[in-house]
Amino acid sequence: MTNPAMAIQSSPIANPEAVLEACIAKRALRRQLRVDLPRTRYAVRRIFSTLKDSPAEHALVVGVGHGHDAVMALLDDQVRLLDGVDPYISDDGNDDDDFNELLSLIEATGLQRRMFVHRTTIDEHLSATTQHYDLIVINDVLHHLFLTRSRLESSQLFERAVHLAAALRKVASDDCTLTICDVERHGMRQLLYRMGLMRSWVDFSTKQHWGSWVRAFKESGWQLHSKRNYVPFALRTLEPLLSTPLGSFTACERYIVRMRPAR
Numbered sequence: 001m002t003n004p005a006m007a008i009q010s011s012p013i014a015n016p017e018a019v020l021e022a023c024i025a026k027r028a029l030r031r032q033l034r035v036d037l038p039r040t041r042y043a044v045r046r047i048f049s050t051l052k053d054s055p056a057e058h059a060l061v062v063g064v065g066h067g068h069d070a071v072m073a074l075l076d077d078q079v080r081l082l083d084g085v086d087p088y089i090s091d092d093g094n095d096d097d098d099f100n101e102l103l104s105l106i107e108a109t110g111l112q113r114r115m116f117v118h119r120t121t122i123d124e125h126l127s128a129t130t131q132h133y134d135l136i137v138i139n140d141v142l143h144h145l146f147l148t149r150s151r152l153e154s155s156q157l158f159e160r161a162v163h164l165a166a167a168l169r170k171v172a173s174d175d176c177t178l179t180i181c182d183v184e185r186h187g188m189r190q191l192l193y194r195m196g197l198m199r200s201w202v203d204f205s206t207k208q209h210w211g212s213w214v215r216a217f218k219e220s221g222w223q224l225h226s227k228r229n230y231v232p233f234a235l236r237t238l239e240p241l242l243s244t245p246l247g248s249f250t251a252c253e254r255y256i257v258r259m260r261p262a263r
């Protein structure tokens, strides 16, 4: 069996999915991550789906980072056009290399006319763009934008979150789906971590309860459609069981919140 990470260097591109697979494998090796094509597709199906029964026409991905999920959403025709916005802040997980690799990946997969990366902050992008989006994805980003150990509502950042939600509402079409995927503040692991009984590379104290984001977005013309647990890929066969509150308290550290413009 060939190593997918080698495919990108050693052979001309056979198909876009193989190129993406090679990029994912390369990053996984470099960062010692457990991620591959099936795991990425699993995440994309959950995070890039719309509330209507059709693919997104034009998606905005806030903090697009390495962009492997965005590329997959385009290759799988879950999205037709996509704007990714990211200033590429290395302390937040993605740097110059990630930016340059994403540009190469877009070219190598032939997506130059469907995916555009804007190297800027989301605030700057929203104040400059004239686009309207029917899908907005904010995956693992909000706790970087609003970094506090306090509850969001008790911090001065709450107003800024309301302001961002209002700016996103202005670029959202009336049938827009806005998806927030992030790490939960509360739960068993989080509790053990706070008590010093468990170690984790995730600092749960800077994460927010899903309801905090919903509160901020509701103040700016959004309404909650649904919240579900993000069941880890390795536990996917247990999804019916882990989709319950039991799941959010135990195995599911992440949540997916879907909102739409208030009617």
Ligand SMILES: C[S@@+](CC[C@H](N)C(=O)[O-])C[C@H]1O[C@@H](n2cnc3c(N)ncnc32)[C@H](O)[C@@H]1O
Residues within 6 Å of the ligand: 062, 063, 064, 065, 066, 067, 085, 086, 087, 088, 089, 090, 092, 093, 094, 120, 121, 122, 123, 139, 140, 141, 144, 145
């Ligand atoms: C943890 S990474 C998540 C990347 C990607 N969404 C993913 O799921 O892998 C957080 C990303 O947010 C980006 N970011 C930080 N501040 C931002 C801002 N003001 N506007 C847009 N993106 C920002 C960082 O550069 C980084 O790429």
